[in-house]
Amino acid sequence: MGKRTPLYQSHVDAGAKIVDFGGWDMPLHYGSQLEEHHVVRQHAGAFDVSHMTVVDVTGDEAADFLQKLLANDVGKLKDEGKALYSCMLNNDGGVIDDLITYYLDPDRFRVVVNAATRDKDLAWINGEVASFDAEIDECSDLAMIAVQGPKAREIAATLIDDEWREAALALKPFYGLEAGDLFIARTGYTGEDGWEIMLPAAMAASFWQRCIDAGISPCGLGARDTLRLEAGMSLYGSDMDESISPLEAGLGWTIAWDPESRDFTGRGPLTEMRANKSRRKFAGLLLEGKGVLRDHMRVVVDGLPDGEITSGGFSPTLQRSIAMARLPAGNYDRAKVDVRGRLLDVRVVKMPFVRNGKSQI
Amino acid sequence: MSELPGDLEYTAEHEWLRKEDDGSVTIGITDHAQSALGDLVYVELPEVGQEVEAGGEMAVVESVKAASDVYAPISGEILAVNEELADDPEKINADPYGDGWIVRMQPSGDDGDTMDSFAYQALLDELEE
Numbered sequence: 482m483g484k485r486t487p488l489y490q491s492h493v494d495a496g497a498k499i500v501d502f503g504g505w506d507m508p509l510h511y512g513s514q515l516e517e518h519h520v521v522r523q524h525a526g527a528f529d530v531s532h533m534t535v536v537d538v539t540g541d542e543a544a545d546f547l548q549k550l551l552a553n554d555v556g557k558l559k560d561e562g563k564a565l566y567s568c569m570l571n572n573d574g575g576v577i578d579d580l581i582t583y584y585l586d587p588d589r590f591r592v593v594v595n596a597a598t599r600d601k602d603l604a605w606i607n608g609e610v611a612s613f614d615a616e617i618d619e620c621s622d623l624a625m626i627a628v629q630g631p632k633a634r635e636i637a638a639t640l641i642d643d644e645w646r647e648a649a650l651a652l653k654p655f656y657g658l659e660a661g662d663l664f665i666a667r668t669g670y671t672g673e674d675g676w677e678i679m680l681p682a683a684m685a686a687s688f689w690q691r692c693i694d695a696g697i698s699p700c701g702l703g704a705r706d707t708l709r710l711e712a713g714m715s716l717y718g719s720d721m722d723e724s725i726s727p728l729e730a731g732l733g734w735t736i737a738w739d740p741e742s743r744d745f746t747g748r749g750p751l752t753e754m755r756a757n758k759s760r761r762k763f764a765g766l767l768l769e770g771k772g773v774l775r776d777h778m779r780v781v782v783d784g785l786p787d788g789e790i791t792s793g794g795f796s797p798t799l800q801r802s803i804a805m806a807r808l809p810a811g812n813y814d815r816a817k818v819d820v821r822g823r824l825l826d827v828r829v830v831k832m833p834f835v836r837n838g839k840s841q842i
Numbered sequence: 843m844s845e846l847p848g849d850l851e852y853t854a855e856h857e858w859l860r861k862e863d864d865g866s867v868t869i870g871i872t873d874h875a876q877s878a879l880g881d882l883v884y885v886e887l888p889e890v891g892q893e894v895e896a897g898g899e900m901a902v903v904e905s906v907k908a909a910s911d912v913y914a915p916i917s918g919e920i921l922a923v924n925e926e927l928a929d930d931p932e933k934i935n936a937d938p939y940g941d942g943w944i945v946r947m948q949p950s951g952d953d954g955d956t957m958d959s960f961a962y963q964a965l966l967d968e969l970e971e
Contacts, residue, residue, distance in 0.1 A: 498880075514906045515881040515932070703880065703906060771928075773884050773904045795883035795906060802884075821902070821909065 482506065486531035487624045487685040495699055502702055503597025505532040510701040517704035518797040521671050522838045525630035525637075526700035527692045532596035535623050535679060536606065539589045540615035547582060547590055550609055552727060552745055554737035558584035562656045564668055567735055568727045569594075569605070570747030574754060575723040576730065578602050579715060581668060583657045591657075591664070593625075595717050609746070623664075624685035628697055629675035629708075631838060634667075637676055640691050641665070649676070670705060672712025672836050710803060711796050713765060713832025719776060720763075720791040720805055728754050729807060730791075731763030731832070759810050765832040766790065767842060768802040772820050774827070778804075779819040785809035790818065798835045799842065805832070846872075847939050852962035853915045858939060859956060862946070866921055870943045871903065871912060871934065874966055879905035882931040887923040888945065894920065896954040901944055903934065912944060916954040922946040 483506040492499065497508035508529065510517055520526050538547060547555040553567030563584050569577045578598045583591040594602045603619065610617055628637045634650065641649050645660035652658055654674075657666030664679040680688055693699055706716070713731075715721060721730035728736075728751065736751065737743070754760055768774055774793035781787060786809045793804035808816070808829070817824040833841050846852070851859040856875035860868045876882065886902040894900050900914040923945050927933060934942035957965070 510880065513881055513935075515883075707906065771884060772886075773909060775909065795904070797883075 484532070486529055487682040488529040488531060488626075488689050491686050491689055492529065492699075497699075497701060500702070502532065503595075505596055507532060508699070508701040510703045511699050514701065514703035514707070515797050517698065517700040518707050520698045521630045521673055521700060521704060521708055522798055522835070523631070525628060525633040525675075525697040526704065527689065527697045528627040528629065528700050528702075528705055529625075529689070530627050530677065531624040531682075531685065533625055534594045534596060534599040534602065535620040535625070536592045536594065536603070537589065537618045537620060538592055538610075538615055539618070540613070541588055542614040543588050543590055546610055546613040546615040547592075548743055549613075549745055550606065551580075551582065552736045552747060552751070554743060554745075555582055555584065555590065556743075557737065558582075560656070561585065562652070562658055562666075564655045564657055564666060568721075568732055569602070570727070570745070570751070571605075571723055572747060572750075574726045574747040574750035576717070576721045576725060576727060576732075577605055577723060579717050579721070579732070583664075583666065585659065591620075597718060620679075622682050623679045624682045625677060625679045626685065626689060626692065627669055627671075627675065627677045628692060629669045629671040629673045630697075631674060633673070633675040633697065636695050636697055637678070637692060639695060640688065652676075670712070670714055671708040672714070672833055673708075673838065707794055707797060710792055710794055710805070711798055711833065711835035713805070713834060715805070716792055725807075726751055726754050729761045729763060731805070761788070761807050762810055763791075763805065763807055765830045765834060766793075766804040766806050766816070766818065766827040767799075767830050767834070768804075768818070769826040769828065772802060772825055774802045774804040774818055774820065780806050780808060780827075781817040781819065781824060782809055782811065782813055785811055785813075788816070796834060798838075799840055803834050846959040846963055848959045850939065850959065851956040852959065852965075853913075853954070853956055854965060855913050855915070857912065857915050859915055866946050866948055867916060867918070868943050868946045869900075869915060870938055872962075873938045874969075875910075876935050876938045876942070879903065879910060880907045881905055882934050885927040885931045885934070885944070887925075887927065888920050890920050890923060892920045893950075894918065894947070903931070914947075914954075915956060916947065916949050917951070918947040918949040920945055921948050
């Protein structure tokens with residue numbers, strides 16, 4: 482038996498297929514992963530993401546600490562509630578985890594890290610914080626529900642207290658709001674509009690049920706994965722890990738190089754890699770014909786070293802197979818993938834594949 | 843879990859076989875197999891006229907999760923393939939014992955290693971434990 486979120490019984494009662502995900506018993510789907518995918522692209526779906534780890538960083542030097550800890554710069558966060566996506570690097574410039582930081586007050590930040598990496602993340606953060614006047618508190622009593630899709634905010638807003646509804650609906654993308662017991666953020670992992678809502682564990686099951694009663698469909702981790710793949714969003718452990726720098730994972734845009742004086746962990750090795758023109762690139766692949774691209778398949782580019790698919794699968798929106806891949810440096814827009822012994826043609830494309838319900842290809 | 847059709851034969855690889863009146867055999871994958879795979883997104887079918895050996899790869903079914911080989915439960919010639927699966931592989935999820943059939947074969951003689959619905963149910967019960 483794995484760890485269980487406050488919504489575990491709700492999932493079982495709804496007939497979910499439960500699978501292990503990083504030590505957690507989580508719903509894979511509630512019947513059809515494809516239907517759950519489409520409902521998020523076309524209407525509204527709810528995901529239990531309570532397994533994710535929420536950590537509050539507080540204190541006079543909270544910002545200084547995060548400027549050291551993260552490759553992106555929390556100094557960019559000027560408005561209360563603004564969120565920042567970043568990698569947390571080790572001393573070699575490899576990715577320990579990717580995370581979102583919310584700026585709550587000048588001395589208070591909320592950081593959301595992955596579930597499967599919780600233990601090593603907390604060990605690293607607690608080790609790094611020692612020389613700063615800042616405190617680390619894990620909010621283990623919080624559940625998290627993501628409502629995603631073109632109708633998600635509109636429907637979920639009816640479940641928010643009158644006092645907060647207007648402010649919640651006024652949130653700009655990538656902003657969060659402390660709304661009484663709830664923390665509502667206009668963020669997500671699907672490429673659709675929506676909210677991620679943190680709330681006390683004791684309130685989670687009833688809020689989840691109210692979401693469903695209001696017409697938001699429960700969706701499992703299976704759909705979450707195909708949605709994020711279409712959206713071109715990286716998955717820690719598949720697309721990057723401690724041996725990979727953000728520069729080779731398509732996450733160069735999340736590194737704040739300025740100001741040069743900011744000495745974040747991993748900056749030295751990362752600067753060297755940045756100058757290396759033969760470093761691998763990260764791109765999307767689109768299968769021309771029939772078949773399915775899968776994780777770890779070999780990518781063959783004429784005259785260059787092999788690449789590798791880091792995340793592959795079937796795109797329910799595009800009705801063809803897509804993938805993310807780490808590829809040899811160079812300018813080319815065609816390659817081949819070794820699909821179960823056959824070399825199939827793929828196009829090398831810029832991601833995302835899908836955004837706000839529409840194909841970007 | 844729904845009840846298994848009693849008129850079919852089954853294999854330990856979760857395929858089903860139906861002996862037709864004309865001596866041919868229709869083959870598909872069981873409800874247990876489709877449920878374990880999840881939503882199917884692609885089916886690779888053999889050529890009509892192809893000879894297959896019992897135990898050899900005959901088709902590939904790919905779901906949102908993984909690719910899985912379908913092995914020929916008997917030796918013989920492929921008489922027909924379910925072309926509709928090319929555009930609608932989800933037929934296997936929706937109706938594994940009916941519209942989701944995969945191939946029809948002319949057996950070349952000896953039957954493969956199959957079991958009746960009771961023996962297959964016992965196998966499924968064991969897997970559940």
